[in-house]
Amino acid sequence: MSFLAPLYAAGILAVSLPILFHLIRRTPRGRVTFSSLMFLTPSPPRVTRRSRLENLWLLFLRGLAICLLALAFARPFFRDANLIPVAQSEGERVVLLVDTSASMRRDDLWDQAVKNTLAEIEQRAANDRVALVAFDSHIRPLITFAEWDELPSGERPHAVRSELENIKPSWRATHLDAALTAAVDLLAGDAVEDAPSATAAKRIVLISDLQQGGRLTGLQAHRWPEDVQVSIATVTPKSTTNAGLQIVAAAADERHTDDANTVRVRIDNAADSSQDRFQLAWVDLQKEQTETRKSDSARMDVYVPAGQSRILSVPPRPDGVKTAALKLFGDDQSFDNVVYHVATQPLALTVWYLGNELGDDPRQPRYFLERALTETPARKVQIVAMDEEAFASAEHDISLAVLTAVPHEPHVAPLKKYLHEGGTLLFALPSAAAVESVSQLTGGSSLTAEEAATDSYAMLGEIQFDHPLFAPFSEARFSDFTTIHFWKHRRIDESGLPGAEVLARFDDGAPAIVESRVGAGTLLLLTSGWHPEDSQLALSSKFAPLMNAILERSARVNHELPSYTVGDTVVCTLDDEGGGEGEIILESPGADRSPIAINGRTTDATDAPGIYHFQRGDRSQAFAVNLPPQESKTAALPVEHLEQLGLIFEQPPTAAQLEKQAQQQRQLKNRELESRQKIWHWLVLAALIVLILETWWAGRTARAVTSPTEPA
């Protein structure tokens, strides 16, 4: 038997009161003031010497009544372990946000997260409503509120466990802001659906390693609702040393420099790392764990203090390997220690030169063209003067056609075809008469031109700097073209080229560079030449950039480097007209092949870091997918930072509070048991009966005492 209010049982002590009253004779009842106590002596209060108790039965009955009342007030009940109390109050609604980002791959973080989640589920009362959501850069609801409601309360932990067993930490970034916002929306949406329970406490339990790399920017614009509290069940790794490795993309203008193939990496060492010495080496993709070279010299020692980052050039990678990975050694956490790198392949570009000369005469245009389009690490240019048969066979390989003389008759047809199929032809008019062949190539109305009459020289006047060809010169320090003197130029009648765009004019108003669409292709008409006889263009600093711009535009060279992070939308850059028919296949590092949409985009195919391949027909394009660099910032995020963003945190219960909760739970259970058994009713009833008995007995004894004296 237990008591709900055991302190009331102390009332049993009141039994002693009647006995005490019985024994104590008379305590002084009042006070008397007296003039002086000088003649008085104090006398002690006396207890009666009568030790014999009269009316023992009355005393017993009164004591029994007091005992019964005291016991009734103490609310006794019998314990019954089978009874599970049903909470009276309304349950909470809780969203469990489980972090599945790449940083959760450290140590046993995922096991901890699963354990925490299950522990959280265990704590839930039967009337709580729970939704389980996994998040990284994507948000995946695993169990919604509706599904939770449908599950029988006994099976809920099993359902959660099986859901958690099905998922593993991904390689994606942590978008904490999106996850928290989505959880708030989930709570708000659920409250709307279920109007009566809108007052229920709302809580988000974030089960995460809470690393600094998590994205939080979205929370700055989000007003956190006041009724949603967040509690964090942080999982912590055993060792905190973590250095991340990322490839630093080379700038676009470095592509033609000699160190274009140098790979630079950034090594971030987390703020709470205990290590600061690491080693870096290339590893073979097929045997990722082993180095390509066994010698120690292949490893590069790196010193990065905790909380800092270093950018360094890595040693040249092994020859003949197209796709390779760099690995960092000496780090406790291995999930972010490998980066994949795809070397940019030098482009092989062919320029079809149609001119009258070979390339060795410094007075002729080809001499300058060859020197402007020299080979760089990014591309290899071949300037050829092919005949029409060779052209026909290699039509698709030609990136640019350059015409500096009146074309021979046999060349006109292939050129025309080339133009119409999308090729670009740069035509530097050698003379006014050569304008005839322009008409032939465009197939339009005849164009007239005349040799411009200049006494001294002409300069470029109006230049369309917003055009892609001239955009690199648009800055003020590069836009001065006045130093280039044109000794000769031809004045063409631009009305003969309808739809043509004049990119530059001479200072006398005559068009200098005209771009005209011919079929699918482009005709660039230069009304002067760049060789010294015509102008100073070839000798100027503008010539090489201009020619390269024309070539790259013509060859559609993509400046984007093929490198992505996990979860990025990848775009197939295998150009549509570049050949290769049929659907685009994406081959993952695990050799899984999946077709992707015809626009060449896919959003969720890259879910692990590695080297991927696009395949279209017989052409293949490799690209590296790496871990999001933010994931390497694994130092713990201070919770204050989240508080600054407006999140309202539930105070983590102290041991005393937990004890108090447990006590309350116990109390609740006891109260319920007691209210069912209601033993106190019977005790009060018994007390009443005893009191009635006592009254009767007292009356009887009083009569017995008085009756003998009545006659007197």
Place this chain on the structure above:
Amino acid sequence: MSIAAANSTGAARRNDEILDPGSLMRIKSLELRAKIVVQGFLHGLHRSPYHGFSVEFSEYRQYSPGDDPRYLDWKLYARSDRHYIKRFEDETNLRCNLVLDSSRSMSYGSLPYNKAEYAATLAATLAYFLSLQHDAVGLVRFDERIEDILPPQYRPGQLRRLMLALERPAAGRGTDVSEPLRQFAEYVSRRGIVVILSDCLANLDGLETALGTLRSRGQDVILFQILDPAETKFEFTESVLFEDLETGRDMYVDPQQVRAGYLQKLEAHNQSVRAACDKLGIEYVAMLTDQPVDAALHDFLQARMRRGRRVTRRAV
């Protein structure tokens, strides 16, 4: 019974009714109380056994050689052919100091009035009586020390001031008879009568010395010890907490147990007061508050008379 005798008994009865302290104390004005007592006293005096007692008689003295002939009563000489010295004025110009205990123990009373009120009435009566005789009356109130002093004077308004001083409530503390009397003895210089009204419920150490000092300074001293009947009989029955009026001390007392001891101690105390008085030739009068006030007046006059006789005898 003669008419005079009948008148006398009627007056005495009336007087008794009025002079019953219970009914007397119901009169609010102290002066009126005093007047009633004194007038009743004087009224009965002429027809009382004390007939013939007069201040005048004692004021004539037979001439003896060396007396100043200025004070010869020539009228009497003419009538009786004897030489009498008229010392009337000298004798009546009496200086009386009423020394009243106003300590807290005096505020005890088992009757509707307390000892302090009784003592004040007594003092007022004496003062009124003396002022009727054109004597200078002063008042000294004390508890542990002398509280206020009204020097003896005979002038208009003195009696009124004295009554007001008597009516002023006493915020007294404990009683110490010896120390105030010693102080008073130092203060008083001229000969006179000192009437002490106190319950004497205090430590008696030094009382004899103080009284002796007073006597040695030529003061005739009368000590009225005023006690409540409850104090002298101690007829309490229930065991109660007794609280000392002066010190506030509590004491649990079973009266049945302590009564005998109390009475014995009180008696011994009173005896020692009386012994000290006797030793010094001080008139000691024990008074209970249920006794009529005029009895005290009577005792006073008796004492005066004895004193006068003693003086006369000494003079003879």
